[in-house]
Amino acid sequence: MRPTPIIVTSGNGATALPEGVRVLRRGGSALDAVEACARYVEADVADTSVGTGGLPNILGVVELDASIVDGTAHRAGSVAALVGFGHPISVARAVMRRTPHVMLVGEGAARFAAETGAERARNLTPSTRRLWADALRQVGETPASVRRAKRLLPVVKRVIADRLGTVNFIALDRRGNVASAVTTSGWGYKYPGRVGDSPIIGAGNYCDSATGGACCTGYGELAMRLLTAKTAVDRLAAGLRPATVARRAIVDANRLADVPFNVIVLAKDGTHASATNRAGRRYAFMTSEMTGPAMRSRAAVRATRSTRSR
Numbered sequence: 407m408r409p410t411p412i413i414v415t416s417g418n419g420a421t422a423l424p425e426g427v428r429v430l431r432r433g434g435s436a437l438d439a440v441e442a443c444a445r446y447v448e449a450d451v452a453d454t455s456v457g458t459g460g461l462p463n464i465l466g467v468v469e470l471d472a473s474i475v476d477g478t479a480h481r482a483g484s485v486a487a488l489v490g491f492g493h494p495i496s497v498a499r500a501v502m503r504r505t506p507h508v509m510l511v512g513e514g515a516a517r518f519a520a521e522t523g524a525e526r527a528r529n530l531t532p533s534t535r536r537l538w539a540d541a542l543r544q545v546g547e548t549p550a551s552v553r554r555a556k557r558l559l560p561v562v563k564r565v566i567a568d569r570l571g572t573v574n575f576i577a578l579d580r581r582g583n584v585a586s587a588v589t590t591s592g593w594g595y596k597y598p599g600r601v602g603d604s605p606i607i608g609a610g611n612y613c614d615s616a617t618g619g620a621c622c623t624g625y626g627e628l629a630m631r632l633l634t635a636k637t638a639v640d641r642l643a644a645g646l647r648p649a650t651v652a653r654r655a656i657v658d659a660n661r662l663a664d665v666p667f668n669v670i671v672l673a674k675d676g677t678h679a680s681a682t683n684r685a686g687r688r689y690a691f692m693t694s695e696m697t698g699p700a701m702r703s704r705a706a707v708r709a710t711r712s713t714r715s716r
């Protein structure tokens with residue numbers, strides 16, 4: 407039996423789901439669906455964790471990370487620390503389609519984006535500029551003082567907090583293809599050049615149409631150290647259910663640190679789950695038969711002293 411097309415996302419992706427489901431309903435691919443959803447959130451200036459309106463690095467520059475995975479052909483594309491373009495997810499897809507590479511970063515990624523006609527954007531909005539200046543002011547700095555600073559690390563350490571947000575999407579189309587996309591402005595007020603898990607294939611994003619997909623949000627450093635998304639897909643392949651796979655991902659993360667971490671999991675049969683180590687977090691999904699997105703609570707798996715390795 408053919409699966410019912412579905413898209414699963416982090417809570418902040420819910421409003422984008424109708425865009426992607428429209429693609430799936432007309433027989434479009436999972437890959438087109440996740441790109442459409444990611445573009446929708448990238449263009450939303452109210453989301454301070456993604457695309458235009460995303461929080462900048464410590465110098466006030468918005469550096470974007472994104473990746474896309476085709477679970478059928480095992481192709482992937484990603485960009486990291488991309489500056490000056492509004493839709494990193496489409497640049498990541500172009501890396502996948504048009505280059506012999508998987509990942510481009512920084513100046514090379516921006517050069518490629520320009521060369522392939524990607525839309526330019528001023529990603530630092532008046533509102534995020536104000537938030538950045540306020541965050542600096544709270545530690546006795548100003549935009550001018552950090553730009554002059556010889557040593558940025560002490561400033562980053564004083565300013566940086568849990569300002570992590572990201573949006574991710576995993577889709578299953580009517581032909582059984584699974585695709586996944588993740589896009590983010592990364593850790594707000596990060597050290598310039600910091601790259602998180604979102605563009606790292608296997609860390610923040612992975613899928614395989616034979617089994618399913620998994621994507622992470624929260625402290626990307628944990629997903630990079632654990633290869634969380636690939637490990638989750640391997641566990642699906644070993645026969646574990648999405649709910650168990652999601653919980654295990656959080657147990658793994660909790661062993662490293664007690665910092666916010668979340669995962670979504672979609673199996674190839676359309677069953678899905680999500681887990682987190684914080685209370686009150688939600689995720690969303692929508693099938694081609696639904697009239698709108700549905701929100702669900704993520705299963706909470708709290709870190710305890712005994713589960714932490716240090």
Ligand code: GLY
Binds near residue numbers: 570624
């Ligand atoms: N999970 C997003 C990041 O760490 O950049």
